[in-house]
Amino acid sequence: YYNKNTIVFKDGRMIPAAEAMSSDYTQTLHYGNGVFEGMRSYENAEGCNIFRAREHFDRLAYSADRMQLKMPYSPEEMVQIAYQLLDENHLHNAYIRPLVYGGMNMSLEPSDECHVFMAAWNWGKYLGNDPLSVMVSSYQRPNPKSTIIDAKIVGHYTNSILATSEARKLGYDEALLLDMHGNVAEGPGANFFFEKEGILYTPPAGHILPGITRRTVMELAQELGIRVVEKFFEVEEVYDADTAFFVGTAVEIAPIAAINGEKLKGTWEDSAGHQLYLMYRQKVRFNEYQGLTIV
Numbered sequence: 523y524y525n526k527n528t529i530v531f532k533d534g535r536m537i538p539a540a541e542a543m544s545s546d547y548t549q550t551l552h553y554g555n556g557v558f559e560g561m562r563s564y565e566n567a568e569g570c571n572i573f574r575a576r577e578h579f580d581r582l583a584y585s586a587d588r589m590q591l592k593m594p595y596s597p598e599e600m601v602q603i604a605y606q607l608l609d610e611n612h613l614h615n616a617y618i619r620p621l622v623y624g625g626m627n628m629s630l631e632p633s634d635e636c637h638v639f640m641a642a643w644n645w646g647k648y649l650g651n652d653p654l655s656v657m658v659s660s661y662q663r664p665n666p667k668s669t670i671i672d673a674k675i676v677g678h679y680t681n682s683i684l685a686t687s688e689a690r691k692l693g694y695d696e697a698l699l700l701d702m703h704g705n706v707a708e709g710p711g712a713n714f715f716f717e718k719e720g721i722l723y724t725p726p727a728g729h730i731l732p733g734i735t736r737r738t739v740m741e742l743a744q745e746l747g748i749r750v751v752e753k754f755f756e757v758e759e760v761y762d763a764d765t766a767f768f769v770g771t772a773v774e775i776a777p778i779a780a781i782n783g784e785k786l787k788g789t790w791e792d793s794a795g796h797q798l799y800l801m802y803r804q805k806v807r808f809n810e811y812q813g814l815t816i817v
């Protein structure tokens with residue numbers, strides 16, 4: 523993630539990565555009450571574009587607010603900092619990770635001290651390009667009544683790590699988690715869609731992190747005239763799907779080959795998901811307001 527030349531942003535300064543340190547008494551390290559984001563920049567003719575940067579930093583501000591972390595920078599300022607960070611590190615195609623966390627405080631009250639860290643590094647498509655073999659996790663997603671499920675909170679990712687390690691131990695590529703009612707929710711770090719007879723289905727907001735990629739895919743589907751239905755469904759319905767895929771900033775759009783060993787019957791190359799992936803790869807290189815060029 524870094525070498526001796528890497529520069530990171532930490533509490534108002536651009537500093538060498540090795541100098542960015544926090545105390546072992548940091549509240550977030552003990553209790554998980556930090557918030558973070560993951561976004562990508564893509565190279566284009568003018569330099570690069572951080573895809574939907576403002577939406578990611580708006581979500582970061584929302585997450586921080588819900589966790590009572592008092593961020594000293596506005597989303598606009600965070601966008602500027604992100605571009606400056608890419609510049610400092612001579613990066614175009616990069617993954618960008620802002621993290622907001624509490625100060626030295628061992629109580630369970632929100633800490634007044636708030637730290638802001640941001641790093642960027644080259645990161646290929648998380649999970650790669652090959653169709654994934656997925657298992658239905660024995661872990662459920664956190665109950666929305668026990669947390670703020672639409673915020674990107676550090677502590678939520680213990681659930682993601684448990685599900686991922688279970689899947690890997692059992693020889694699968696990735697986990698698919700159900701919600702507390704037994705409906706399909708999402709992956710450990712991505713949202714889920716399936717296609718059946720030309721229609722796309724995805725779980726509604728409420729028990730998931732409603733991702734920015736998910737929203738983008740829904741907009742692209744609308745442009746293509748593909749219907750998207752948001753509804754609750756059980757995994758049995760997915761066994762009968764033509765294709766299925768994960769969507770998220772890190773995974774982009776990742777096809778699923780099989781679920782619990784049940785191979786899906788459709789061909790990815792002929793699917794709506796694949797068509798959306800090709801469109802997505804074009805869209806991410808441009809700022810929203812410059813319009814969409816499809817080649």
Ligand code: PMP
Pocket residue numbers: 560674708709710711712713730731732733734735736769770771772
């Ligand atoms: N769900 C979870 C649990 C995630 O961690 C992510 C990644 N942030 C997503 C969905 C996808 O969100 P996005 O498209 O905004 O990256």
